[in-house]
Structures are given as C-alpha cells and as structure tokens.
Amino acid sequence: MNCIAKVAVDLSLDREFDYLIPESLQSSVEIGSRVEVSFGKRQVNGFVVGLAEKSDFEGLKPIGKVLGEKSLITEPVMELARWMSSYYLAPFENCVRAVLPAVVRRKASGEKKQLMVSLNVDEASGLVLHKPERVSTANEAGSLVYEGKKLTSKQQAVVDALKKASPMLLSELTVLAEVSAATVKTLEKKGLVTISKESVYRDPHEGVQILKTGPLNLMSQQAEALEKILAAMNSEKPETVLLHGVTGSGKTEVYLQAIARALEQGRGAIVLVPEIALTPQTVDRFRARFADQPERVAVLHSSLSDGERYDEWHRIRSGEAQIVIGARSALFAPVANLGLIVVDEEHEPTYKQDETPRYSARDAAVMRGHRENCAVVLGSATPALESYCNAKSGKYIGIEMTSRVDHRRMPVMRIIDMRLEGQRDGKHGLFSKELIEEIYSRLDRAEQTIIFLNRRGFSSSLVCPKCGYVAECEHCSVSKTYHKARARLVCHICGEEEAVPACCPECGSKEFKYSGAGTEKIEEVMAKLFPKARIARMDSDTMRRKNAHRDVLAKFRVGKIDILIGTQMIAKGLDFPNVTLVGVVNPDHALHMADFRAGERVFQLLTQVAGRAGRGEVEGEVLVQTHTPHHPAIQAARRMDFEGFCDQELAFRKELHYPPFAHLTCITLRGKDESTVEKTGETLFYYLEQAVSGDVMLSPMVPAPISRARGEYRYQILLRAEKTGVMTRAIRRSVGAIKKWPKGVKCTIDVDAMSLL
Numbered sequence: 001m002n003c004i005a006k007v008a009v010d011l012s013l014d015r016e017f018d019y020l021i022p023e024s025l026q027s028s029v030e031i032g033s034r035v036e037v038s039f040g041k042r043q044v045n046g047f048v049v050g051l052a053e054k055s056d057f058e059g060l061k062p063i064g065k066v067l068g069e070k071s072l073i074t075e076p077v078m079e080l081a082r083w084m085s086s087y088y089l090a091p092f093e094n095c096v097r098a099v100l101p102a103v104v105r106r107k108a109s110g111e112k113k114q115l116m117v118s119l120n121v122d123e124a125s126g127l128v129l130h131k132p133e134r135v136s137t138a139n140e141a142g143s144l145v146y147e148g149k150k151l152t153s154k155q156q157a158v159v160d161a162l163k164k165a166s167p168m169l170l171s172e173l174t175v176l177a178e179v180s181a182a183t184v185k186t187l188e189k190k191g192l193v194t195i196s197k198e199s200v201y202r203d204p205h206e207g208v209q210i211l212k213t214g215p216l217n218l219m220s221q222q223a224e225a226l227e228k229i230l231a232a233m234n235s236e237k238p239e240t241v242l243l244h245g246v247t248g249s250g251k252t253e254v255y256l257q258a259i260a261r262a263l264e265q266g267r268g269a270i271v272l273v274p275e276i277a278l279t280p281q282t283v284d285r286f287r288a289r290f291a292d293q294p295e296r297v298a299v300l301h302s303s304l305s306d307g308e309r310y311d312e313w314h315r316i317r318s319g320e321a322q323i324v325i326g327a328r329s330a331l332f333a334p335v336a337n338l339g340l341i342v343v344d345e346e347h348e349p350t351y352k353q354d355e356t357p358r359y360s361a362r363d364a365a366v367m368r369g370h371r372e373n374c375a376v377v378l379g380s381a382t383p384a385l386e387s388y389c390n391a392k393s394g395k396y397i398g399i400e401m402t403s404r405v406d407h408r409r410m411p412v413m414r415i416i417d418m419r420l421e422g423q424r425d426g427k428h429g430l431f432s433k434e435l436i437e438e439i440y441s442r443l444d445r446a447e448q449t450i451i452f453l454n455r456r457g458f459s460s461s462l463v464c465p466k467c468g469y470v471a472e473c474e475h476c477s478v479s480k481t482y483h484k485a486r487a488r489l490v491c492h493i494c495g496e497e498e499a500v501p502a503c504c505p506e507c508g509s510k511e512f513k514y515s516g517a518g519t520e521k522i523e524e525v526m527a528k529l530f531p532k533a534r535i536a537r538m539d540s541d542t543m544r545r546k547n548a549h550r551d552v553l554a555k556f557r558v559g560k561i562d563i564l565i566g567t568q569m570i571a572k573g574l575d576f577p578n579v580t581l582v583g584v585v586n587p588d589h590a591l592h593m594a595d596f597r598a599g600e601r602v603f604q605l606l607t608q609v610a611g612r613a614g615r616g617e618v619e620g621e622v623l624v625q626t627h628t629p630h631h632p633a634i635q636a637a638r639r640m641d642f643e644g645f646c647d648q649e650l651a652f653r654k655e656l657h658y659p660p661f662a663h664l665t666c667i668t669l670r671g672k673d674e675s676t677v678e679k680t681g682e683t684l685f686y687y688l689e690q691a692v693s694g695d696v697m698l699s700p701m702v703p704a705p706i707s708r709a710r711g712e713y714r715y716q717i718l719l720r721a722e723k724t725g726v727m728t729r730a731i732r733r734s735v736g737a738i739k740k741w742p743k744g745v746k747c748t749i750d751v752d753a754m755s756l757l
C-alpha cells in the first residue's frame, strides 16, 4: 500500500517532500492531486507528484487535506509521463511536472483572484527600475542602489527572488524571501515592483483583430494528402503520416482542413509548432480559420503570462477549447477525444527539451497518438532523416507534395564561391558583387530582400593582431562576441558581459581586429552600401521587447522595410509574396560544428531559408555565399535534391552507426573541479563497459566539444544501439552502481540526443 506521497509544494522549489497519507485520505490522494500540507510553520498547498510505500525520512507529517475533486492530470497524459520517465531515464516526478504548466500545478481550481508581484525591469537594459522610467545602476558589490541608499537585506531578498521568477504570487514570494507582505508593499511604493490583482479571464489575444477565412480549394496534391490524412484519422489503428511538402506547397491549408474535419467529428486536435513566438503567422492562420468560434482555439506559448496560461489550460480541460496550438509542451494539453496531432516542421531540434525530462515532442506525439488511437501528422519540407527512414520502411505513411501552390516555381539557388571573390578584389569583402547587384535590382523594382546569417552580434571574436590575444570568456571555452551598439563583449553561453577593453590586456596594443561578422555588422555595412534602403534587423538582441517580432513582420508585410536581416528567427514559416531575393551569408561555420548532424542542419537551413523567396507572382532567387561551395549539403540544397541528399547522408550514417541506424544517448558529466569530473566519468565508463551487451556501442569518454561552460568542465560518453532499451538499462545499472556520487559532479543523460555540444 502507498502510505507516502511525494509533494511538490507551491514555493517554486525544484524538489518534492515526503508526507504521510492518513488513513482517511487513502482513497482520495492520487498523483496529480492538489493537497494542503504543513511546511515549516506554515500551511502551504502542494501537488502530489508521486506515491511510495516507504520513505527514507523519519518523522513525516501527514497531509492536511485534499483540495479539489480530482487529479489535474488526465489518465492518457499520465501514461505519457510514465512512458517518458522510462524511455528518457528521467525521474517520474520530473515528468509529472513537465506535463502540467507550473501555474496550473500551483493553483487550486477556482482560485482565480490572487495578488501577483512582478519586478519592474527595463526591457532594453535588463536592469531593475527604480521608479518607472528610471534605471538603476549596480555598484561594485552587485547590490541594488536606491536613490543613493542600499536596499535593506529583506528588500534585496524580494528583488533576488523575483529576478529568478517574475511575476510570482505574493503569498509565494513572502515565503520564499522570508519577508512580510509589508516589505513587498514598500518596494511597490518605491517603484521597484508592481502588485496586481489578476483578472478573472485573461485573453492573450486581446486587441488582435482576426478576420475569418474559409477553406481554400485544394490543389490536387493537397487534396490527395488530405484524403490520406482523413483515412489515417478514421482508421481502426492509430497511424502516423509523414507529410513531406516543399516550402509553399500548402501544408498548413491541409492541416486546417483536416482539423476542421476532426471538429465535425466531435474530436479535438493539437498542433505543435517549433517556436510559437517566431511563427505568429501560423497561429494567426489557425485563429482566422476558426474565427467564428474563437473559444474553441487555445494557444499555449512561452510569452503568455501565468494567468493567461492558467486560463487557456482550464479552457482545454473543461472542453471549451478543442484545438490547441503551441510549442513543445502543448503536446500534454488535456484535450479529450483527440482526433489529430500535427507536428509542423517536425525536423526542428527545438522539439527536444534541453532539460530533464529530455523528451522529443515529435516522438512523444507519435507515442500519444498510439495510445489515444489518434492520427499524427509530421510535416516538413526537409524531414529529419529519422522520419524519412520511417516513411521509407512503411512504419509511417509517406505523402509527398512536390509542387508549390498555383505551380509557382521553386526559387533558383546560386552558390557564390567567396574564395574567388576574395582574390578578385584583393580583399575579403563581406558581400559578393553578385549579391550587391541583385539587392540593387530589388530596390529598383520595389521588391524585398531577406539576408540570413546565423550569428548575432557584431563580430564573433575580438583579436589582438599584435600578440594574438583573443577575448575569451572566463567561465566558458568560447570567445566572447562583440556587440557594437552596446560596446560590450558578451559570452553567448553564460551571458556574462564586460566593457570592451581600451587596450590589449596582454601587450597593451590599442588596435583590435574583429573577426567573424554577425548580424549587427551586416546591418552596418548594408546601411552604408544602400543608404536609401529601409533596413531592419531581427535577432534575439533586437527582439527583446514583447511584440517586437510581430511589429517588424507587420512592417515588412506592408512594404515599409526593403531589406530584412536576421538569424534563424527569419528562416521559418514566413510567407511574404514580395520577397524575391534571399541572401545567405556564410553558412559554413555551421558545417564545422562538431556534430554529425551538421550537414543535415545546413541542408535544412538552406532549404528553409530559400523557401522564403518567390512565394508570390515573381520568381525568387537565392544567393548563398560560401567558402566551401562543393560541400555535398550545399550542393544538394542548390539542386533541391532532398532524396539525393538523404542517400549520401544515410550512407555516411550507416557506415558510422549513427542515427537513424542507431539510437544515440549522450551522457554528459560536468563540475567545477576537472579531475573529479574526469575521475567520475572514468568510473562510470568502467561500469558501463561491464553492463553493456554486444548490441551496444560504447565510445570512450572525451571532453565535450564545448569543454567548459559556466565554469564547469564537461566530459561526454556516447552510446549507440539499435534498440533504446538495452542501452538505457545498462546506463541505469551503471549510474546506480556508483554508490557515492561525488559532490559537485552533475550527470545528464540525453536519450536520442539532438545536440552533442
């Protein structure tokens, strides 16, 4: 019998505590229950994440009472959490947390009006505001200065707590910071925080006007695709469909019509998009199609406030909303009677969560479809090799859409060899003559250009040409990126910044060389080359403000911007008919990444970026500037030869037993003391050697490609096997064999790892 409940208390603490389940509550405490427990001297609410027969602790307190009637987690979602826990070797408690938004876990049902406290932060600088509009400066000690006076330690504790999570419930904040509500109110008077009463219903789309659209007449390939998807939806057994359609082939329209059909059948649907903040267009299209019943569509994404997310989730739970659009975790939305799950851009690595549980939302979607007898559609112009092989082998139903809507032509891609360009005018220019000329011609014809470069900042390193000094991060094994507008050197791994030194710290020379151009530099050079053009830049530096992304895209749409420069933010899903030229600057550095998927990533990226061109009447053109023009991934992208790319890439993967021919698990050990990390890794490796069978390939431990990050040394062990189970069993046993895990060494296990950095 389970006498112990593991309870995550509502205090933003990332751990759970054991409580006794009193006899009288035996039948009502279940995983997912909201409960009241005593914590220290207080009564707090919590959430049951696990049950057990016994506890390692003594003197446990009993659960006070159960709040609400039933578990917050529906049975199918609970099953999915169990599957994730075993497949991804993640503690079940973490999986339970992952399937419920934090705000839903923490609030009892019906409890809607609460006081929320948020920190007043200046969005541009990231600094805490004193009075609204006035920015504080931190003194050397790093503590906040308020009108020349320091904050009291209690006030500082509130600010620190909010820096980690804002907004936060007032009731929670007072417990966490160990202060009274009066302290928080004082800070409100000073203008550092805002206390607000949450309204009853928060519509995340307030003020956004949407006109209803009707279904379009499908092109023949679309009609065929829809028919196959409907057949899969109505099939006796659950089926997964891979919809491979070139950019602009009208995949979204197919999803929309399939979902409309599911609704007619009284069934719900979940649509996953890679990063919703980056694809507002896609969300708008869904909301527009179902605009006459807006309450049926729920949107879940990271920029919702807690209150909005809470409401959206409960609208789904109550059955009011049956269509859910969202990023990764929307897969766990409590939609009843699912008819269809769509995973758009299924190849995107962002579907893999990069913290425990490290699940792939695409693979988990297929699993959810299986369990709930619902069809799953994976859509992409460049399917992941894993999915491609599953379609080839007949595990998935493969559907192809090879032509663009209205038979618009695919853009023509030209590769420009920048090695020759350098020789021609004697120096290394950033832009080739061709690209510059093509941009001029677009400006003349009032057509638009997109320039893509996957590197933000001004330059990726600052070098002293005299002595060879490179400004590196103290805590990470990378060089710091120079951000010119802010005149700072920034580490893109840990975020640490510093002012640009006046002279070289090694030799005192006052001249620096900046190498590796980023988007900021591209923008500066473009502005000089095309003084009359209206240029905008879109990367995570310029897009910090809420809605900044939407605003720039709106301007671009109405033609108020001629040239849009950006990182991968602009690679996805944008549909602007007047864009007739896409320039890709130096995709090479992605090819040099120490990752076996580098070629696949570059192929996908070029194909996706190219897909932004020529979506209107005028044919599109793509210019790729590269120093490795003959790289097979670049050449295949130029020929738009997906199959050809797959064939050669698969041959290479097969030879080396890489995915999709094997599942790959990456174990990373990290810690501040290098020798302890290394020793622990060696011990783990020793146990792994004993534990693995012949079906598992175990590679020796090596320093990770990013060998140090945030002050921690990182080592890696890779395992590969055709079946995941044999591998994860061996890992579980080996990790368990280390009886005393050394302090300060952390270990992450990434099953089906998407990134090996």
Ligand code: ADP
Residues within 6 Å of the ligand: 216, 217, 218, 219, 222, 245, 246, 247, 248, 249, 250, 251, 252, 253, 405, 575
């Ligand atoms: P994909 O998702 O495959 O890149 P989209 O669904 O974005 O393609 O479609 C590209 C464009 O074609 C969109 O502007 C869309 O509205 C339009 N479109 C899609 N299907 C049709 C159709 N059957 N008739 C006319 N236009 C269509």
Ligand code: ZN
Residues within 6 Å of the ligand: 464, 465, 466, 467, 468, 469, 504, 505, 506, 507, 508, 509
């Ligand atoms: Zn120097």
Ligand code: ZN
Residues within 6 Å of the ligand: 473, 474, 475, 476, 491, 492, 493, 494, 495, 496, 710
């Ligand atoms: Zn760093």
